[in-house]
Amino acid sequence: MREFDTISAISTAIGEGGIAIIRVSGDRALDIVSKIFRAKNGKDIKDMKTYTMRYGHIIDIDTKEPIDEVIISFMKGPRSYTAEDVVEINCHGGVTSTNKVLEMTIKAGARLAEPGEFTKRAFLNGRIDLSQAEAVMDLISAKTDLAMKSALMQSNGSLSKEIGRLNEYLLNVLALIEYAVDFTEDEEEIDPSIPPRVSESLEEALNNINRLMKNADEGRIIRDGLSLAIVGKPNVGKSSLLNVLLREKRAIVTDIAGTTRDVIEEYINLDGIPVKIIDTAGIRETEDIVERIGVEKSKEKIEEADLVLLVLDSSRELDNEDNEIIEAVRNKKSILLLNKIDLENKIDLSLLENFEHKIKISAKEDLGIDKLKEEIKDMFFNGAIDSESLVISNSRHKQALIRAKENCEKAIESVKNNEYLDLVSIYVTAALKALGEITGTELEEDLVNKIFKEFCCGK
Numbered sequence: 001m002r003e004f005d006t007i008s009a010i011s012t013a014i015g016e017g018g019i020a021i022i023r024v025s026g027d028r029a030l031d032i033v034s035k036i037f038r039a040k041n042g043k044d045i046k047d048m049k050t051y052t053m054r055y056g057h058i059i060d061i062d063t064k065e066p067i068d069e070v071i072i073s074f075m076k077g078p079r080s081y082t083a084e085d086v087v088e089i090n091c092h093g094g095v096t097s098t099n100k101v102l103e104m105t106i107k108a109g110a111r112l113a114e115p116g117e118f119t120k121r122a123f124l125n126g127r128i129d130l131s132q133a134e135a136v137m138d139l140i141s142a143k144t145d146l147a148m149k150s151a152l153m154q155s156n157g158s159l160s161k162e163i164g165r166l167n168e169y170l171l172n173v174l175a176l177i178e179y180a181v182d183f184t185e186d187e188e189e190i191d192p193s194i195p196p197r198v199s200e201s202l203e204e205a206l207n208n209i210n211r212l213m214k215n216a217d218e219g220r221i222i223r224d225g226l227s228l229a230i231v232g233k234p235n236v237g238k239s240s241l242l243n244v245l246l247r248e249k250r251a252i253v254t255d256i257a258g259t260t261r262d263v264i265e266e267y268i269n270l271d272g273i274p275v276k277i278i279d280t281a282g283i284r285e286t287e288d289i290v291e292r293i294g295v296e297k298s299k300e301k302i303e304e305a306d307l308v309l310l311v312l313d314s315s316r317e318l319d320n321e322d323n324e325i326i327e328a329v330r331n332k333k334s335i336l337l338l339n340k341i342d343l344e345n346k347i348d349l350s351l352l353e354n355f356e357h358k359i360k361i362s363a364k365e366d367l368g369i370d371k372l373k374e375e376i377k378d379m380f381f382n383g384a385i386d387s388e389s390l391v392i393s394n395s396r397h398k399q400a401l402i403r404a405k406e407n408c409e410k411a412i413e414s415v416k417n418n419e420y421l422d423l424v425s426i427y428v429t430a431a432l433k434a435l436g437e438i439t440g441t442e443l444e445e446d447l448v449n450k451i452f453k454e455f456c457c458g459k
Contacts (some may be wrong), residue, residue: 004084004121006032008105011280017093022102023458024110025118029085030074033143035108036061037072037089050076061107066162068097072162082118083125087255089424116455123440130451134394137455138223141276147222150391159397162340163435166404169205170435173198173411173428177421198424199415203381205431206408213401214391219393221306221380223268225274226378229302231329232311233321237339240363241311242279244264257384270373273380307376308334310376314360315343318351330354335375337361341368396451398438407431 006026012019024033034045039056042047048054053073057066071090080086089102106112112121116137123133131154138151153159231237246266264279282304302308308329336355338347342362352358357375361368391445392398411427436442 007113007117008032008102008110008421009118010456011118012093012098013086014095014098015093016095016177020088020091020098021120021458022091022098022105023113023119024083024087024105025080025084025113026110027085028109029087032105032110033072033089033107036104037070038066044076045072045396049075050074050079058089058101058104060103060115067100067104067367068092068154070101077128080127081127082121084121084128109254113458114453114458115453117457119455119459120452122418123448123452126362128155128159129157130443130448131163131394131397132157133440134396134451135159137457138393140456143225144222144269145276146419147393150219150222150393151446154393157393161438162208162438166205166208166435167432169201169208169430170428173201173205173424176201176429176431177425180421181279194421195284195415195418198421199412202408202415202428206405206412209401209405213398213405214399216392216398219391220398221273221394223393225276226376226380227276227278227304228309229278229280229305230309230311231280231302231325232313235326236311236313238279238311239264241309241337241339241361242277244366245277246362251413272379273377275376282450288438298450302329302332306333307379308332308336309372310334310355311337311339312347312352313340314338314345314347315340317346318348326352333379335359335372335379336371339363397438400434403434404431407434 003363004026006024008022008024013021030046036058037045037054037056038059039045039054041056042053043054045054051074053071055071056069058068058070059066068091073088073090075081075086075088077084077086089101089105091097092425102112118131119128119136119195123126135155139148139155142148142151176194176198230241231373232238242264245268264275266279268275268277306392310325310329312318334355335357336352336359338345338358338360339358340362342365357379359368359372359375361372363369392401394450406429407430411424414424414427433442440448
């Protein structure tokens with residue numbers, strides 16, 4: 001375990017609540033808290049046993065006046081979250097009282113923790129690897145049960161085990177190459193059994209990498225959510241569609257064109273998939289400055305979206321505004337929605353044959369909405385999501401796996417071409433380095449710091 005100073009931070013959300021927790025971690029955790037804590041039983045907390053709690057008061061270190069009624073818990077390292085001595089102060093959850101207790105820990109000798117520093121210490125002290133550390137933040141930010149399950153599997157070491165298995169295959173390759181090089185005389189032929197064994201281990205590694213990467217795009221969506229933009233000209237039913245998807249009246253619906261002047265963003269849970277729905281301002285030429293800004297923002301959201309829902313009013317013939325929007329989304333993954341099917345159809349469907357995905361709906365009457373939801377799931381998940389399997393949800397992990405895959409493929413190609421085994425070992429070493437970036441064994445300190453800075457201070 002590394003030597004660090006003792007840090008302190010509020011580990012619960014800031015605001016009013018029944019309970020707040022101030023976490024203190026480091027070799028001097030008990031000593032620091034003992035300066036500001038008075039136990040109800042009058043005993044010194046320095047003799048506390050690990051995994052026990054004490055009731056008492058936090059006092060002002062200067063005036064000795066009580067600040068708050070608290071319960072403290074003690075976890076002795078290395079069997080704690082950070083693998084250091086940890087004291088958690090359970091106080092009342094008010095902004096003023098919580099900050100006052102935190103202030104006392106600082107006055108008593110602790111340092112205010114940096115963002116993610118508790119988890120960073122857990123990583124640096126070897127209790128968890130980097131992939132498990134990142135999963136902690138994913139657990140906190142999970143918007144659905146599926147996202148939470150995915151993060152929990154990763155935090156429990158499922159990804160680490162897979163990376164460990166890949167490392168074994170590649171280390172076996174390096175061992176075979178080293179044996180072949182060290183025990184072969186200059187003019188001797190390499191043992192003919194070595195290349196096939198090298199190739200076999202590389203193929204196993206490659207197959208496992210491909211298996212991990214198979215659902216990487218879906219994993220990103222499970223983690224970050226699917227960005228879905230509703231576009232169309234004014235008054236085709238975009239806001240009505242948003243409201244029916246949300247099952248609440250979030251957007252104003254009128255017959256007046258240009259009612260929605262800004263972008264509205266909301267989340268829904270689509271069978272475990274967090275979907276960010278973006279209701280855009282109607283795209284059209286306008287002299288209204290505010291509406292024009294909304295139109296420009298709408299165009300930006302179209303570019304950013306994973307999926308575009310193009311809404312057309314089926315009760316009216318296509319006009320130039322419709323055609324311009326159709327052209328704007330032509331190269332985007334999209335679903336064409338023919339809205340207002342409760343009215344007489346006046347659209348020439350032959351003009352819309354280029355759209356692979358077309359659904360007839362009535363947002364007003366809630367018709368075709370279930371079919372739309374199924375279509376969205378099918379487009380991204382082939383109609384099935386296995387919540388029990390490990391999913392690569394972090395883009396950093398995906399990029400590392402891509403580099404590992406590329407180097408494994410180069411190594412296999414080199415073996416097939418009967419190239420020197422030393423060259424093969426260069427590719428294998430590069431693949432191992434890429435895999436090490438996932439668990440943190442091969443990662444630059446600056447990038448490690450950047451990752452943990454995205455955490456909240458209390459984690």
